[in-house]
Amino acid sequence: MVAIDYDLEFLEDGRTIDLISIGMVADDGREYYAVSSDAPWDEIKKSDWLVRNVLPSLPLVSRSALDGYLKIPQNSHPKPSLQYVAVNTRDTQVKPQWVIANEVRDFIQATDDAELWANYGAYDHVCLAQLWGPMVALPSGVPMFTNDIQQEARRQGLSWDDLPKQESGEHNALADALHNQTVRRWLAERAQK
Ligand SMILES: [Mg+2]
Numbered sequence: 001m002v003a004i005d006y007d008l009e010f011l012e013d014g015r016t017i018d019l020i021s022i023g024m025v026a027d028d029g030r031e032y033y034a035v036s037s038d039a040p041w042d043e044i045k046k047s048d049w050l051v052r053n054v055l056p057s058l059p060l061v062s063r064s065a066l067d068g069y070l071k072i073p074q075n076s077h078p079k080p081s082l083q084y085v086a087v088n089t090r091d092t093q094v095k096p097q098w099v100i101a102n103e104v105r106d107f108i109q110a111t112d113d114a115e116l117w118a119n120y121g122a123y124d125h126v127c128l129a130q131l132w133g134p135m136v137a138l139p140s141g142v143p144m145f146t147n148d149i150q151q152e153a154r155r156q157g158l159s160w161d162d163l164p165k166q167e168s169g170e171h172n173a174l175a176d177a178l179h180n181q182t183v184r185r186w187l188a189e190r191a192q193k
Pocket of ligand 1: 007170173176
């Protein structure tokens with residue numbers, strides 16, 4: 001088994017889950033990070049939470065428009081314009097979703113026996129699997145489920161407050177994936193004692 005810890009940032013509205021960015025780290029040392037150029041940016045920019053928490057670590061054309069927004073208190077009216085906030089398609093981390101689908105498939109298939117892990121990962125798993133369309137189109141070698149750090153913590157009688165804390169980069173998908181790896185390894189070590 002090669003564990004792959006991952007995290008997605010996404011827009012969800014109770015009906016659909018749209019990928020914004022994905023970070024993956026494998027126990028063999030490989031890392032992957034991408035931002036979808038196909039994400040519904042106009043909708044994303046309507047979400048104050050996503051603008052404040054997810055957009056700041058994405059490769060943007062210009063940071064100044066976002067910085068102007070971030071200076072204003074949450075839920076101010078009228079909201080500052082985000083018209084000029086856009087992901088930078090000249091950044092190699094920004095890719096069409098079909099490219100991300102191919103690269104993520106290759107990343108997972110590079111190990112014979114991948115095991116997926118995420119934190120509160122139900123939505124992450126669905127959004128990941130939908131990279132390739134319906135459930136029946138899941139590429140071979142891509143697990144049909146994601147193990148959840150929360151479930152392992154619960155099994156060990158631990159709550160979130162008992163687990164190692166994330167030092168920085170929260171809501172950057174790669175930083176979150178790396179933190180998931182830290183927590184998952186910490187739990188695995190603890191289980192062996
Ligand atoms: Mg995250």
